[in-house]
Amino acid sequence: MRLSRSLAPVTVAVCLVLSLPYDALPHARVAARQATAAPEEPFGAECRTDVRGSRVVAYCHNPYADTDRVRLHIECDRWWDLDTDGTPADAGPAQTVRLTGRCWKEVRSAWVSHQKL
Structure with missing residues (x-):
């Protein structure tokens, strides 16, 4: 019990x-x-990347008020071809930035990284 x-x-x-x-x-x-926390302000440039042969061109347009530091990264297809990280460029409000890079031969992938200033 x-x-x-x-x-x-x-x-x-x-x-x-x-x-x-x-x-x-x-x-x-x-x-x-x-x-329910306050939503973050929108950020980040919209980037279009175009690969033609061994050359890469990216156009990044920033429609927001904060500056976006963008950088082009290229991964080459051949093992002996060096992958590249381009120099950063600041895309200010309502500004379009052109980023370019290349490989010796074919490009495996290309992307753009963003950094808030």
Whole structure:
């Protein structure tokens, strides 16, 4: 008898916690607060990359108020051809920047990285 009397409050507490809705649990409230936080301001230039043979040209237009530092990265297809990381260029508000680079032979991939100033 004593064992069942000591387990009764624990059993009731466990049942109450398990019957709570998901939103009432503490970790759900933290996630909800993070989801309702103020949205970040839009950022990042829109870039178009064109690969023709061994040459790469990227045009990046920044429609936002913050300056975006963009950089062209090129990965060459041949093992002996050096991959390149171009010099960074600052794309100011409403400004278009042209980035160029090349490989000796074929280009495997090319992409543009962004950095907020």
